[in-house]
Amino acid sequence: MANDTRTRILETTALLLRQRGYHGTSLNDILSASGAPRGSLYFHFPGGKDQLVIEVTRDSVDKVTQRLGEALTAERNPAVAVHHIYQAVGHMLEENQFTLGCPIAPVVLDSPTDVPELAELCRSAFEQWIGLLQQAFVRAGVPERRAHALALLVESSLEGLMVIARATRDRAPLRAVADEVAALIEGAVLAGEVRQRADAAV
Template identity: 85%
Template sequence: MANDTRTRILETTALLLRQRGYHGTSLNDILGASGAPRGSLYFHFPGGKDQLVIEVTRDSVADVTKRLGETLAAENDPAVAVRHIYHSVGRMLEDNDFSLGCPIAPVVLDSPKDVPELAELCRSAFGQWIGLLQQAFVRAGVPEHRAHALALLVESSLEGLMVIARATRDRAPVLVVADEVAALIETAVLAGGETRRHAGATA
């Protein structure tokens, strides 16, 4: 029962954070939506709201990181993997009726500088996600500097597209950009292969 209460509090907080952000989510909101008594909240999370938000954000980051890593590892062709990622984001938006986007974006936009651990968690999350993309592109033969730029492009376009899709209540923009970005990655992989072949021929 205690574990059920803790899980309910975490799940409620995760949903509210994605809907309202850090400053828009109060302990009263969490208690009201979860149905948990105030005493149980402080029993499980003696650090109050900040401890709760940090735990939820850490779990969300770990979940996204795991799924991103698995998708990239499952495909030898990073362009195919990236197209899958965009389509997955499009399905996620449609499944939640365009009410939820990136799990950490609302926290970042609220800029909770008075909670350094939370700010660092968000910063490192983007570093992990961009790093996973970059590594996949490098493995496919894209030079490191270009791989980093492409990884930034993918991550930044996904973040922006989630906002556009939610505003228009349409996942079509996500799918259109998926094809364009995949084409760029395919070109970069081919160019990397040509460069390696040329270097090998002149060595």
Template identity: 80%
Template sequence: MATDTRTRMIEATALLIRQRGYHGTSLNDILSASGAPRGSLYFHFPGGKDQLVIEVTRDSVAKVTERLAADLAAESDPAVAVRHIYQSVARMLEENEFSLGCPIAPVVLDGPNDVPDLAEICRSAFEQWIGLLRQTFVRAGVPEQRAQALALLVESSLEGLMVIARATRDRTPLAAVADEVVALIEVAVRSGKVAQPADAADLPP
């Protein structure tokens, strides 16, 4: 029963944070949504709301990171992998009826600097996600600097598109932007492959 209560609190908090952000989610909201007794919060989370939100956010980031890494590893062509990521995000939005987007965006927009551990989780999350994209592009032959710029473009467009899709309740903007971003990735990969033989020729024997 104790484990069930703790699990319910984690699941309820994860949903509330994605909907309302850190400051918009109160302890009463968490207790009401989870059906947990009032005294159970500090029993399971002695650090109170901060500890609970930190644990929930860390878990959400881990799940997104794992899924992104799997999506990127599933395709040898990074352009195809990125298109699938846009499609996956579009499906996610449709399935939750445009009520939920990125799990950490509401926390970032709330300004979590008064909870340093939470702010660090958010900073590290974007660093990880952008890093996974950058590494994928570099492996495909894209120069490091351009790979970083493309990774930033993909991540920032996805974050913005989730907001637009939720506001308009329409997934089509993701498909439109995916076409443009995928075209840029294809050009970058082709350019990298063309440049590699020339670079190799310049190396000393």
């Protein structure tokens, strides 16, 4: 039963953070939505709100990192993998009726600089995700500098498109950009292959 209460508190906090951000989510909100007594919250999370938010955010980051890594290794062609990622994000938005986007974006936008561990967690999350994309592009023969720029493009467009899709309640922008970005990545991969063949011929 204790584990059920802890899980309920974590799940409720994760949902509220994605809806309201760090400053918009109070302990009273968490207690009210989870139905957990205040004593249980402090029993499981003696560090209070900050400990709870850090744990929830770390778990959310780990889940996204795992899914992203799996998507990028499931396809040999990173252009196809990235297109699938845009599709998956679109499905996610439709499933939650365009009420939830990136799990850490609301926290970042709240700029919780008074909680250094949380700020560092968000910074490192984007670093990990961009790094995974960059590594996939490099494996396909794209030069590192361009691979990094493409990874930034993919990550930043996904973050922005989630906001646009939520505002318009339409995943069409994700579909349109997915095609363009995939074509750009495909071109970078082909250029890398041409360069590699030319180098091998020398």
